[in-house]
Amino acid sequence: MRRYFARKLFVYALTFVVAVTVNWMIPRFMPGDPVAGMVARARVSQPEAAEAMRTYYTNLFGFDEPLWQQYLHFWGALLQGDFGISIWVFPTPVGDVLLDALPYTLGLMIPSVLLSWFAGNWIGALSARRKVLDNTVLPVGYLLTAMPYMWIAVILAWALGGQAGWFPLSGGYSLDIQPGWNADFALDALHHWVLPFLSLFLVALGGWAIGMRNMIIYELESDYSSYLSALGAPQRLIRRYAFRNAVLPQVTGLALQLGVLVAGALVTEIVFAYPGLGSLILAAIQNQDFFLLQGAFLFIVIGVLIANFLIDVVYVVVDPRTRTGMAGGTS
Amino acid sequence: MGTRTRVRITAALAVFGLAATACTGGGSSASGPTGAGGKGGSLPRNETLYTTGTQWGPPANYNPLRNWDHATGTKGLVYETLFHFDPDEGRLTPWLAESGSWTGDKTYDVKLRTGITWADGKPLTAKDVAYSYGLGKIEASSFHSLWSWLADAEAVDETTVRFTFQEARYQEWDYTLFGQPVVPEHIWSARTEEEILNGVNDKPVGTGAYQLKSKTQDRVVWERRDDWWGTKALSMTPAPRYVVDVSNPSNEVVIGQLGQGQLDLSNNFLPGAASLIKSKKVVSYYDEAPYMLSANTAWLVPNTTKKPMDDAAFRRALAASVDTGKIVKGVYGDLVRPASPTGLLPQWEQFDDKALIAEKGFEHDVTAAKKELADAGYKDEDGDGFVENKDGEPLSLKLAVPSGWTDWMEAAKVIAAGAKDVGIRITTEFPDQNALNEQRGKGDFDLVVNNERQLSNTPWTYYEYMFQMPVQKQQNTVNFGRYENEDAWKLVQKLGGVKTDDTAGMKSVISEIQDIQLTEMPIIPLWYNGLWAQSTTGNWTNWPSDADGAPRSAPALWRNWLEMGGFETLTQIKPAK
Numbered sequence: 001m002r003r004y005f006a007r008k009l010f011v012y013a014l015t016f017v018v019a020v021t022v023n024w025m026i027p028r029f030m031p032g033d034p035v036a037g038m039v040a041r042a043r044v045s046q047p048e049a050a051e052a053m054r055t056y057y058t059n060l061f062g063f064d065e066p067l068w069q070q071y072l073h074f075w076g077a078l079l080q081g082d083f084g085i086s087i088w089v090f091p092t093p094v095g096d097v098l099l100d101a102l103p104y105t106l107g108l109m110i111p112s113v114l115l116s117w118f119a120g121n122w123i124g125a126l127s128a129r130r131k132v133l134d135n136t137v138l139p140v141g142y143l144l145t146a147m148p149y150m151w152i153a154v155i156l157a158w159a160l161g162g163q164a165g166w167f168p169l170s171g172g173y174s175l176d177i178q179p180g181w182n183a184d185f186a187l188d189a190l191h192h193w194v195l196p197f198l199s200l201f202l203v204a205l206g207g208w209a210i211g212m213r214n215m216i217i218y219e220l221e222s223d224y225s226s227y228l229s230a231l232g233a234p235q236r237l238i239r240r241y242a243f244r245n246a247v248l249p250q251v252t253g254l255a256l257q258l259g260v261l262v263a264g265a266l267v268t269e270i271v272f273a274y275p276g277l278g279s280l281i282l283a284a285i286q287n288q289d290f291f292l293l294q295g296a297f298l299f300i301v302i303g304v305l306i307a308n309f310l311i312d313v314v315y316v317v318v319d320p321r322t323r324t325g326m327a328g329g330t331s
Numbered sequence: 332m333g334t335r336t337r338v339r340i341t342a343a344l345a346v347f348g349l350a351a352t353a354c355t356g357g358g359s360s361a362s363g364p365t366g367a368g369g370k371g372g373s374l375p376r377n378e379t380l381y382t383t384g385t386q387w388g389p390p391a392n393y394n395p396l397r398n399w400d401h402a403t404g405t406k407g408l409v410y411e412t413l414f415h416f417d418p419d420e421g422r423l424t425p426w427l428a429e430s431g432s433w434t435g436d437k438t439y440d441v442k443l444r445t446g447i448t449w450a451d452g453k454p455l456t457a458k459d460v461a462y463s464y465g466l467g468k469i470e471a472s473s474f475h476s477l478w479s480w481l482a483d484a485e486a487v488d489e490t491t492v493r494f495t496f497q498e499a500r501y502q503e504w505d506y507t508l509f510g511q512p513v514v515p516e517h518i519w520s521a522r523t524e525e526e527i528l529n530g531v532n533d534k535p536v537g538t539g540a541y542q543l544k545s546k547t548q549d550r551v552v553w554e555r556r557d558d559w560w561g562t563k564a565l566s567m568t569p570a571p572r573y574v575v576d577v578s579n580p581s582n583e584v585v586i587g588q589l590g591q592g593q594l595d596l597s598n599n600f601l602p603g604a605a606s607l608i609k610s611k612k613v614v615s616y617y618d619e620a621p622y623m624l625s626a627n628t629a630w631l632v633p634n635t636t637k638k639p640m641d642d643a644a645f646r647r648a649l650a651a652s653v654d655t656g657k658i659v660k661g662v663y664g665d666l667v668r669p670a671s672p673t674g675l676l677p678q679w680e681q682f683d684d685k686a687l688i689a690e691k692g693f694e695h696d697v698t699a700a701k702k703e704l705a706d707a708g709y710k711d712e713d714g715d716g717f718v719e720n721k722d723g724e725p726l727s728l729k730l731a732v733p734s735g736w737t738d739w740m741e742a743a744k745v746i747a748a749g750a751k752d753v754g755i756r757i758t759t760e761f762p763d764q765n766a767l768n769e770q771r772g773k774g775d776f777d778l779v780v781n782n783e784r785q786l787s788n789t790p791w792t793y794y795e796y797m798f799q800m801p802v803q804k805q806q807n808t809v810n811f812g813r814y815e816n817e818d819a820w821k822l823v824q825k826l827g828g829v830k831t832d833d834t835a836g837m838k839s840v841i842s843e844i845q846d847i848q849l850t851e852m853p854i855i856p857l858w859y860n861g862l863w864a865q866s867t868t869g870n871w872t873n874w875p876s877d878a879d880g881a882p883r884s885a886p887a888l889w890r891n892w893l894e895m896g897g898f899e900t901l902t903q904i905k906p907a908k
Contacts, residue, residue: 037765038774040807041399042473050474050807056471089391090400091529097389098781100548170551170584173576175381175593176373179547184373273580275548283388288765 008312012305019301023294024074029065034087034288035063061085061290083298084291087285095281095293102299104172105265105276108193111199115256120208121250125243128208128216129325137209144206153199153271160195168194170273200265204257208250215246248319255311258303374552377906380871383585385888386578390551393533393543395512396466398890402551403576409450409537409553409891410512413441413460414787415894416505418678419883423505423788426894427513427538428456429490433830437482437499443490447560449515450536457486458698462516464494469524470763476506479646500827502791502837509788509894513538518816522560540569540898550577569901570871571890576888581706589613592869598887603737613865616876616886620665623861624885628674628793629739631730631746631855634774635814639720640728642708646852651693651700652753653746659858662741667858673845674856679790680833684842691849695796700753709754717756727756730778733764739780742857772805776812782860783808785891789831794823794844798852814853819844861889873905 035057038048061084062073077084083094124141127133127214128150144152168191173179177188219225219242228238269278277296284292315322337898357786396569406412413428415721421766425431431441445580464484467474480498496504518536519527521807535543540561544554562568577594579585582601588594590612590850608622615622631653633640642644655669655792672692673683684753693699709726711717711737730747732739740761747757757778762770770776799809800820806813864886866874873883882903885896 010607030796033769036769036805038766042397047803047807049473050478050803050805052470054805057530064877089389090397091392112797169587173587175550175575176762178373178545178552234639270580273584279580286764287388293890304846 004316005312008309012309013310016301016305020075020078020298021071023297023301024071026293026297028070028290030288034290035061037288038087038090040178061087070214078298084296086289086292088287088289089290093293097292098277098299099111101275101277104274105269105278108196108200108268108274108276109265110258112197112204113254116201116204117208117250117254117257121212121247122204124209124212124215125246128213128220129239134213138213141206141209141213144202146211147203149267150202150271151200152203153268155201156195156202157272160198168192169195172275192274195267196274200268208253211253212246212250215249216242219243219246226320244318251311251314251318255307256312258307345538351877372393374573374575376870377759378538378572378903380574380578380596381588381594381597381887382598383579383588383594383905384575384596387580387688388578389548390546390576390578390832392533393529393535394515394530395434395535396472396474396527397529398510403888403890404541404551404553404893405535406512406891407539407888407898408541409535409539410514410541410573410892411537411539412509412512413519414505414509415896415898416509418786418885418895421788422679423509426509427460428508430509433501436549437496437522439496439504440487441492441494441496442555443492443901444560444564445490447538448558449538450542450556451515451518453515453517455513455515455538456489456813457492457612460484460492460513460899461486462520463513464511466514466527468518468529469530474507477511481903498828501830502789505788505831506792510891516824524824527563527905529696536852540901541574544573547704547748548796549579550575567899569898570650570904570906571901575890588635589865589867592867594867596864596866596870596874596886596888598863599865600738600861601865602664603623604666604863604865607865613867614874616862618876618878621861622666625668625676625678625786625859626889627782627785627860628670628676629857629860630674631857632771632779632812633782633853633855633856634776634778635812635853636774637777638724639709639726640777640812642707643851644703645709646855647693648700648703648709648748648753649755650757650852651696651703651750653748653857654695656695656750657859658742658745662738662745663858667861669858670856670857672849675790675856676786676791676859679787682790682838684845687842687845687849689845693849693852694882695749697752704753704755716754718754728777729760730757730780731760731762731767731770731776733767733782734761735764743780766774771811772807772825774806774811779811780857781811783811786895789821789837790841791826794819794826794841797848798823798844812854814851816847816851816853819847819851822847838897847852862889862892870906870907871904872907873903875900875903 035054038057039054042053062070065073082094083098084094086094086097089097123137127137157169161167167176169236172192173185173189176194177185179185218236225238225242228241266278267274268274269276270282273279277299280292280297283289284296358489368902385403391400392402393405393409393652394401395406398406411427412844413426413431414423415426416422417424427443427447429439429444431439432438441460443455443457445462461484464477464481466472467477469475480496480500481494482497483495485493499710515536522530533543538560540556541553542554542556546552553576555569555572579588579599582599585594585597585599586603589597589607601607604615605620608615608618616624628782633646635641635647659665659667659669668677671683672688672694675683704718708721711718712723713719718726730743732743740759743759746820747759750757767779771779771781784792796809798814798816798819799813800817802813802815803884822840822844826844829836829840862885866886868874873882875884875886882900884899884903886900888897
């Protein structure tokens, strides 16, 4: 067991280093010069003044150092939890900007991914056995997953927001609400949360349901099921085994989904103008905010790694073969 | 501040659907003040003005010296300037200053009003003003260039500031007088250079009518100060108790919010604004074309270091090929006006030399453009419908505008089509805005569209934009076309030295400049971008317009426009009920 986790941890550490390095490289080799952009925005027309300003900011952001030094400094600061200063929201530290947005993204994505996973698997498993359910859920599920994501979001916004007027179309909370510790704000934020949540939930739901249904049917028709059946085992037992086997790929799928949480929120957040990390990433790219972009990507990287690690742990519990593998046996 | 953390936790709980937990848990764990007043956290609708369109990102900082990225309102609502400028009347209005005058060839005295206090109760004195202007001596400060012609700023007594100049640049000085914010010395002098230039200054203390109440990622809330000096001295009171400036991610969101009456004033460019105005959903300055006041000129900038844009005849032909009328109608739906041949804004109309324009001006004229090209030696030798360079080399130019700026992208297509009609091959390209800015700065382009300079107190700012020399490796905000003309630049400097009340003197220099401009056509005026403003009347009425008895001030809270009438607009609007 210890060897298994030690090896996993080593792989994760290695992945982290490579990811961070790539992360550091990408914005630096992107076309465009953020300092020039900043000086240009400052509208300093006099050449000498502009030059003084350029030098100043180049120093401030450390762009005047040789690349390898910038790289080392980047790691040094990172290990102290310092992501640098945002250029876009100057002079707010990147960490603060990200933490402001993070609750919105996590609050949107975690419930939608988890709930759609549970609900989807449940519906899928049920519909594998019930003809009526199968005839209704399957087509709807296919429709939901096949539809371009933007459509669902826009249709929901149009129907429930625009026509019915039940939910607001954009933002994280109303214009006249001051965020704070009170019921007004909490309810208002919840109100704004429904549409983006629903759009994410519905799309994912269909996919999970179809996957689970097909998998269960496959398992029920596999040799071990027939064998168990021939032996006279009760249907409930067979279904339990089928379910346990069918759910494994779904767990892997969940890991992947959880990992790309933040990235998945991008489109939703842009459609609904939701103030999360997705909107930030877009803004960071548009404004050539190196540091913000790096910070956001780092969140994604860390998210993927943590999610995968958790799933590794879950696997040990749900899949006996993993335990056998650890003990040196063959599976 | 603490607000940040609180927002974070509440939001997380709320969106997890644990609203009930948040209510009960709120009392014990986060008992800090939730910002002054506001039961339940919401602002009273009838006392609040909701605006948008002044910035695209979160309110970043409240540092008035960072005039390009501070939260809009930092200068204008919190920090004030010595004067305001009234574009309608074309003159400076005393603000913190009671008066100002040239007491010698190179000395300017400002007399401050008495009884002005900072938000912390300390009085504003001449020393604060001298200190604030002195901050420009810091090399990396954005107004460092001021000190290449200003020699000294000193407080003579409590209310008198004396500015002494190395070189009296009258036009530029007036511009500075209503552009430069005054900060309190007793607070700022304790700060390091680093803090002064880059500090977030999130507890701004100013002399202005508003103070910072709260801020979140997408909005900033300003709260009126009831002890503001202007109420007595200027007999002005801003009507809204709260001004909420919202940064919206897209025009669609803005249109939705206007439709629901959530927004009172949008300073966004909304492509369908004309139909919104016609159907009375929103109001604007004019209720028919051009609907909006003019704010700046959009120019077609040729890179004059490249062939054949280095040839004035070619540039003139290009100018005549542009069908501005088609852009104004087709692309903007008459929301803007076509520019005059000099490009000077309507507010500066008196400086247009009419006789000169009649003689040397241009208009959209395919035949004339073709003739100009032919006369200058550009011929279509291979018969493909497009002219070649004089040396027979094929001629193909790229016109670049930022990707996503849909109106400009459409306009670029019209320009390319017009050029095709006279035989100039122009292709359009839409690079990312930042990439384009970089290419533009380096002179790595053929043609771009640009509208860098806004309306100001003087056409001088436009001429500096056209002719500034010497050309640098990186052209930051002016003379992107890298046009070099010693005579023109000398005239611009001469104009800078004409006193601002000497209209005749200004006119005579300007007409000399216009002579060069119209002959050389270093940059081609296209249309006047509007001072985009659409307002709803459900909560606030009496918006500025050209109707009888309506306020004439600028209905915009854009950066630097609060000093050009934007603030006055706040004092003119009235609650609807």
